[in-house]
Amino acid sequence: MKISEHVYNMHIDDGHIAHPGGSNNFFVGDPDKEMILIDTGDYEKEWINQILDYYDHLGKPKLKAILITHGHYDHIGGLDRIYEATKAPVMAHPLLADKLSKIIGNRESIISLQDEELISVSGIDLKALFTPGHKEDHICYYLESDLVMFTGDSVLGSSSTSVKNLSEYMKSLDYVLKFKHDIVCPAHGPVAMPPKGSDLINSQKMHRIKRETQILDSLEKGLTEINDIVNDIYPRHLTEGLKPIASHNVRTHLIKLLDDGVIQMKDEIFNLIR
Numbered sequence: 634m635k636i637s638e639h640v641y642n643m644h645i646d647d648g649h650i651a652h653p654g655g656s657n658n659f660f661v662g663d664p665d666k667e668m669i670l671i672d673t674g675d676y677e678k679e680w681i682n683q684i685l686d687y688y689d690h691l692g693k694p695k696l697k698a699i700l701i702t703h704g705h706y707d708h709i710g711g712l713d714r715i716y717e718a719t720k721a722p723v724m725a726h727p728l729l730a731d732k733l734s735k736i737i738g739n740r741e742s743i744i745s746l747q748d749e750e751l752i753s754v755s756g757i758d759l760k761a762l763f764t765p766g767h768k769e770d771h772i773c774y775y776l777e778s779d780l781v782m783f784t785g786d787s788v789l790g791s792s793s794t795s796v797k798n799l800s801e802y803m804k805s806l807d808y809v810l811k812f813k814h815d816i817v818c819p820a821h822g823p824v825a826m827p828p829k830g831s832d833l834i835n836s837q838k839m840h841r842i843k844r845e846t847q848i849l850d851s852l853e854k855g856l857t858e859i860n861d862i863v864n865d866i867y868p869r870h871l872t873e874g875l876k877p878i879a880s881h882n883v884r885t886h887l888i889k890l891l892d893d894g895v896i897q898m899k900d901e902i903f904n905l906i907r
């Protein structure tokens with residue numbers, strides 16, 4: 634499906650519980666000249682076949698590069714087969730160079746990107762934006778010509794993403810927000826078109842800030858343990874299956890507050906520093 638002048642989306646309902654709204658792989662450029670592919674899907678056969686079928690549908694343009702947003706399996710799982718079919722160089726974060734070399738069995742075809750590096754295709758440029766947080770090797774890609782931000786797993790279309798390092802994640806959101814965009818193309822969930830597109834990243838940022846305020850309120854009330862804080866801020870009838878996710882989320886926030894020097898922790902007991 635065509636998203637903007639130079640962006641085409643291969644959408645798949647992969648049925649993964651952590652991917653509400655399905656998943657996306659984007660082709661960027663001009664199908665009559667050359668294009669770039671962003672991410673290579675899961676190792677499951679059907680997903681990769683759909684990417685390759687869509688590439689056929691676009692007329693098999695020269696593939697200038699395969700860009701990787703980060704090293705989770707649902708983004709690099711199909712790399713061996715897609716590299717085999719296209720022989721396009723693979724561009725990614727330097728931390729992924731070894732892992733990707735092993736997957737394709739060819740070191741020469743792996744290109745390590747730098748922050749703010751431009752990758753040109755069909756007369757337009759994608760800019761690599763290093764955005765650690767969801768994972769330390771995460772890169773968002775910005776297409777200024779179409780005002781499109783490819784957010785990988787940093788910002789999803791219809792759910793909040795899992796975060797490994799929240800301090801870095803919040804800085805990364807501020808970083809991408811500096812680049813004016815009307816459309817957000819996430820790796821999972823629906824593409825956010827105007828007018829929603831220009832607000833999606835900021836609304837995710839606000840969601841995290843609100844959560845942090847709630848946790849500070851809980852600590853202010855004298856709650857000191859993760860379980861008690863979860864019970865305080867999440868709906869009372871939170872589905873059992875979601876409890877571990879909520880606990881993990883609260884812990885991620887508490888670690889950020891520790892980093893910020895706002896709270897202290899001893900034996901899993903958290904307290905505000907007054």
Ligand SMILES: [Zn+2]
Nearest residue numbers: 705707786820
């Ligand atoms: Zn993912």
